[in-house]
Amino acid sequence: MSRSVRVIIGILVGLILIMGIGGGLVWWKLAGLKAELLADLQKALGAQVQVASLDLDIFKGELHAAGITLTNERSSAPWQKGDISQATVSFHLSDVFAPTMPVRINVSSWNVILRSPLRTAETPPGAATSDTAASSSTASKGRIQVMEISAQTGTVEVDFSDDRKIVVHGVAFDAANNGSNIWTTQLQATSLTAGSLEAGQSAVDIRGEQGKVTFSNLRMQCGDGAVTGDGDVSLDEPHDARMDLKVVNVPVTMLVAVQWQMKLSGLADGEFHYQGNDKGGGAKGQIAVNHGKFNVFPWLGKVTLMVGLPDISDVEVDKATSDFNWKDGALQLTNLDVRKNDVTRIAGEVDIDASGQIDGKLKLGLPSTVTSKWPQVQEKVFPVALEDYNWAEVHLTGTPDHLQEDLTPRLLAAGLGTGSDLLNSAAQKATDLFHSILGK
Numbered sequence: 001m002s003r004s005v006r007v008i009i010g011i012l013v014g015l016i017l018i019m020g021i022g023g024g025l026v027w028w029k030l031a032g033l034k035a036e037l038l039a040d041l042q043k044a045l046g047a048q049v050q051v052a053s054l055d056l057d058i059f060k061g062e063l064h065a066a067g068i069t070l071t072n073e074r075s076s077a078p079w080q081k082g083d084i085s086q087a088t089v090s091f092h093l094s095d096v097f098a099p100t101m102p103v104r105i106n107v108s109s110w111n112v113i114l115r116s117p118l119r120t121a122e123t124p125p126g127a128a129t130s131d132t133a134a135s136s137s138t139a140s141k142g143r144i145q146v147m148e149i150s151a152q153t154g155t156v157e158v159d160f161s162d163d164r165k166i167v168v169h170g171v172a173f174d175a176a177n178n179g180s181n182i183w184t185t186q187l188q189a190t191s192l193t194a195g196s197l198e199a200g201q202s203a204v205d206i207r208g209e210q211g212k213v214t215f216s217n218l219r220m221q222c223g224d225g226a227v228t229g230d231g232d233v234s235l236d237e238p239h240d241a242r243m244d245l246k247v248v249n250v251p252v253t254m255l256v257a258v259q260w261q262m263k264l265s266g267l268a269d270g271e272f273h274y275q276g277n278d279k280g281g282g283a284k285g286q287i288a289v290n291h292g293k294f295n296v297f298p299w300l301g302k303v304t305l306m307v308g309l310p311d312i313s314d315v316e317v318d319k320a321t322s323d324f325n326w327k328d329g330a331l332q333l334t335n336l337d338v339r340k341n342d343v344t345r346i347a348g349e350v351d352i353d354a355s356g357q358i359d360g361k362l363k364l365g366l367p368s369t370v371t372s373k374w375p376q377v378q379e380k381v382f383p384v385a386l387e388d389y390n391w392a393e394v395h396l397t398g399t400p401d402h403l404q405e406d407l408t409p410r411l412l413a414a415g416l417g418t419g420s421d422l423l424n425s426a427a428q429k430a431t432d433l434f435h436s437i438l439g440k
Contacts, residue, residue, distance in 0.1 A: 038051065046073055052066055069081075086109060087105060089104070090104040104146075106151070109152075110151060110153070111156070150173070150175070151171070155168065169191045171188070211236050223249070224249055225248050227250060228245070229246055238279060243274040246270075247287075252267065263294070264296065265293045266293060268289050269288045271285045273285055280328050283324075283326045284326070294338065296403070303344075320339075332352075344364065350396065
C-alpha cells in the first residue's frame with residue numbers, strides 16, 4: 001500500500017472519529033435539552049410542569065410534547081393552572097452549543113384558568129414581594145429564550161371570588177419577542193361569555209414589557225353591535241389598571257344584572273372609563289339607550305292612567321340617557337333623562353348599592369295641558385312648570401322587584417281634597433284593568 005493511500009485512509013478515519021465524537025456531543029446535548037427545557041419553563045412560569053410524552057426529531061430540530069399540565073406555584077401570578085394537548089418546540093442545531101438557545105413554540109388544544117384581579121389582590125404583600133424577587137432572580141439563569149409563541153384552539157377561564165366567571169372560547173394568538181423582552185401579541189377568539197354579556201368574534205393587540213401590559217384595538221362583536229377599546233395594567237403592586245371602552249348598538253340586556261333583564265330592552269351606545277388596582281376600582285361614563293323599553297316604573301303606568309294619558313309600560317320611549325358612576329359594587333345614575341313625547345318625562349338620579357337597594361330622587365314631568373285639568377293636583381303635586389311640563393318630586397326606594405314610591409298617595413290625597421274626577425278616573429281604570437285580567 002502506497003504512502004499516499006495510507007495518508008488518505010488516515011484522514012478519513014480521523015474525520016469519522018471527529019464526526020462520531022461531534023455527533024456524540026450533539027446527541028448528549030440534545031438528550032439533555034428535554035430536561036433543560038422543562039427546567040427553564042418551570043423557572044419562567046413559577047410552576048410545576050408535567051409532560052406525558054416527549055419526542056425529539058433531530059433532523060427537523062423539533063421537540064414534540066403531549067399531555068402537558070401546568071400548576072402554578074407562585075401565589076402572586078394571575079393564573080391557577082393550564083393544560084396543553086400538544087406543543088412543538090423548534091430550534092436550530094447550530095444553537096445547541098451557543099450560550100443562549102432561541103426557540104419557537106407552537107401550541108394547540110389548550111386551556112388555562114386565570115385568577116381574577118380580586119383574587120390576586122388577596123395575596124399577602126410579603127408573599128407577592130418574595131415571589132416577584134424569586135422570579136426576577138431565576139429568569140436570567142435560563143439559557144433557552146422563547147422568541148415566538150403561536151397557539152390555536154384554546155379556552156381561557158377567569159374565575160372570580162363570588163362564583164362569577166368569564167369564559168373565552170376559540171382563542172388563537174401569535175406572540176413575538178423583539179429580543180429585549182418586549183412581547184407583541186395579536187389575539188383572536190370566537191366567543192366570550194361574561195354573565196349576561198355574550199360576544200362573538202373578538203380580537204385585541206397586546207404589548208407586554210417590563211412591569212406593564214398594554215392592550216389596544218380591542219373589538220368584541222355583540223349581536224349587531226360591538227365593544228371597542230384599549231387599556232393597560234401594571235405588573236407591579238398595587239397593579240394599577242386603566243380601561244376605556246366604547247359601546248355601540250349592544251343589547252342593553254347584555255350589560256345589566258339578571259334581575260333587570262326582564263325589565264329593560266333596547267340598544268345601548270356609550271363610553272366606559274375604568275381605573276383601579278388591587279385595593280378597588282371604579283368606572284364612570286355615559287350611556288344612551290335607543291329603542292328603549294323600561295318596565296321598571298310600574299307606578300308610572302298608574303300615574304299616567306290616572307290623568308288620562310296612555311300607559312307607557314312596554315312602550316318604546318323617544319329618549320333615554322344617563323351618566324353613571326360605579327364603585328365597589330355600587331352604581332349611581334345621574335343626569336337621568338327618559339322621555340316619551342307628549343306623555344311623560346323623567347329626570348333625576350338613582351343610587352343602587354351593592355346589595356341591590358335603590359334610593360332614587362326623581363322628577364316626573366307631565367304635560368301642562370294635562371295637569372291644568374286638575375288645578376289642585378297641579379298646585380300641590382306638580383307645582384313646577386318648565387318646558388311645557390309640570391314637574392313632581394318622586395322618591396323611590398326598595399329593590400328591582402319591589403319598588404316603592406311616594407307619588408301615588410299624594411295624587412290620591414290631592415284628588416280627594418278637590419272632589420274632582422281624579423279618584424273616580426283612577427277607580428274606573430283599576431276596574432277596567434281587573435276586568436281585562438279576568439277576561440271580561
